[in-house]
Amino acid sequence: MKQAIRAARVFDGERERAESVVVIENGRITGLTSGPADLDLGDVTLLPGLVDSHVHLGFDPFGVAVDLPHDSEDVMVERMRANAAEALRAGITTVRDLGDRGYLSMRVRDAGPEVLVSGPPVTTTGGHCWFLGGEADGLDGIRKAVTERVERGVDVVKIMATGGSITPGSSPFHQQYTTEELRAAVEIAHDAGIPVTVHAHGASGIKAAVEAGVDSIEHAFFLARGGLAVDWDTVDLMVRKGIYVSTTTARLPTAEPPFPVSTQVRQNFGRMRELGVRLVCSSDAGVGQYKRFDSLPHGIVEFGEVVGFSTAGALASATSVAATMCGLGERKGRIALGYDADLLAVAGNPVKDLKALLDVRAVFRAGKRI
Ligand SMILES: [Zn+2]
Structure with a gap:
């Protein structure tokens, strides 16, 4: 079925467009025109559905992560479906699950948003998130x-x-793998055409990952004892290698910040942005009660207000740039011909005021209105 949807404005993932009608057919975008429409959404802006590139669908934001092995598979899958649905209602049409148990997130690919899956994160014996079942040591x-x-x-x-x-028992400063070990992982994954992302808080782990040629770093806060210590030489190498940083900073604004160094983290990301690091706004949804599955839009607002992005740049960081980082740049994150008809309509104009993202009026996933 072919449908032409009119909005007052269209943001295509990079910029505002002159055309205001998006034509969708069989789940894809087949036109961007100024012609007649079947459906007029009124004073809204249509933009690409958001991409949250770091979530944990199986986690309960109000629970304790280390207790996860005690939940049955059925309980986990049911929670994953509910969390995925919460994301979709907020306009997040793609989520990338960066840590489940038993590859269970593969079972919820039909839960609403498009679900990308990492399975259990690879970690050392007794290392970070060992309880998800991904322990592996040495080359x-x-x-x-x-x-x-x-x-x-x-x-x-x-x-x-x-x-x-x-x-x-795990320390964010402790480096779990050597550069050589990470490089071996990158080689195998890249041979199969699959990107590698690493969780890294401390400077030595971030440096090893950058040297190993991973595709992206999650967090990259440069946590050190007593505060933060950014290694700007490593940041420089990140820029030269085109390595993305997925900031995991999005959270509900009503809650307490996760770290006392929160403001400084955001200021450092602002400096990294100026130096040319490709920053993606993401949430780490599931790891705490301020990390709900609809947190991402709040992080995008903060990218504009605190991290120093232009409004269009902040929107791109969770649409076109995020999709490209996830390997979906040919299919997601843009309103363009042939792209998936994953669309979000918000009241007003987020290019003028990013808070418009918080007033969702319609969500389309593969052409179907939710
Ligand atoms: Zn995480």
Whole structure:
């Protein structure tokens, strides 16, 4: 079925367009015109559905992550469906799950948003998020783990390059893998055409990942004892290698910030942006009560207000840029011919005021209105 949808404005993932009618057919965008429309959405802006490139569908934001192994598979899958639906209602039409248990997120690919899956993150024995079941040590161990994921059909390989704060006994500063081990993982994944992203908080883990040639770094806060210590030489290498940073900064504004150094983290990202790092706005939804599955739009607003992005740049960071980072740049994150008809209509104009993103009027997923 062919349908022409009119909005007062269209933002295509990079800029505002003169055309105001998006034609969709069989789940794809087949036209961007100024012609007649079948449906007029009124004073809204149509933009590409948002991409949250870091979520944990199986996590309960009000629960304790280390308790996850105690939940049955049915309970986990049911929670994943509910969380995916919450994201979709907020206009997030693609989510990338960066840590589940037993590859369960593959079972919820039909839950609403498009779901990209990493399976259990690769981590050292007893290391960060070991309880998700992805323990692997040394060169042979990491090679075997990545090969298993490729055979399982993951969309991305996720590796814990440093420890993390939600795992008892794990330190965010501790480097879990060497450059050589990470490079071995990258080689296998890239041979299979799959991107690699690493979780990294501390400077040495971030540096090892950048040297190994991963596609993106999650967090990249440069946490150090007593605060933050950005290694700007590593940042420089990130820029030269075109490595993305997925900031995981989006959270509900009503809640307490996760770290006391929160403001400084955002200021550092502002400096990284100026230096040319490709920043993607993401949430890490599921890891705490301020990290709900509809948090992403708040992070985009903050990219404009605190991190120093233009409004169009902030919108791009969670649409066209995020889609490209996830390997979906030919299909998602833009309103363009042949792209998936994943669309979000918000009241007003987010290019003028990003807070418009918080007033969702319609969501379309593969051409179907939710
Ligand atoms: Zn995470």
